């Protein structure tokens with residue numbers, strides 16, 4: 757699903773969001789309900805592709821936890837209503853590569869032991885994060901690796917990385933909400949929103 761560069765978004769007045777973020781946001785890029793509905797379709801596509809294989813979901817924290825939780829829930833519900841029940845294990849890895857709204861050179865990878873078969877992530881921007889992670893996972897020689905990302909950014913410096921499944925291709929904007937943060941703030945916002953200059957200044961570190 758493409759969100760074009762001139763998409764104006766939705767006015768914040770059309771929705772509810774935490775009062776402590778009043779004045780910090782520009783507009784709603786993707787409302788929560790659309791995120792959930794699109795994720796359900798990704799779950800269906802994934803189930804079709806994995807066939808009879810059981811899966812290990814590797815959730816990339818912290819920004820991927822909402823997407824991962826909703827994706828797992830949808831796979832579970834869809835598989836309950838079908839012939840074959842897919843067995844799932846969920847594991848977590850933590851990556852950190854952003855400071856303020858800038859991607860940093862060094863990346864930290866923490867945790868995760870049973871790395872195989874399927875990964876879920878929040879954003880693919882430069883693709884650098886994902887490449888580092890995949891190099892680490894391939895050492896464990898899983899039968900199949902699939903990457904699902906809620907968002908893919910149209911950045912000016914992409915390095916050719918494309919996830920197997922993604923929810924939305926978005927403009928090169930810094931977004932927050934649905935577990936995505938700006939210096940650890942805004943994870944408790946349901947919708948994916950664009951932060952304004954006031955919000956950036958307020959939570960700058």
Ligand code: HPA
Pocket residue numbers: 819854879881929930931932936937938
């Ligand atoms: N928002 C939050 N975290 C991120 C982003 C973003 O737009 N891009 C990469 N990490």
Ligand code: MG
Pocket residue numbers: 819854936937938939940
């Ligand atoms: Mg972050």
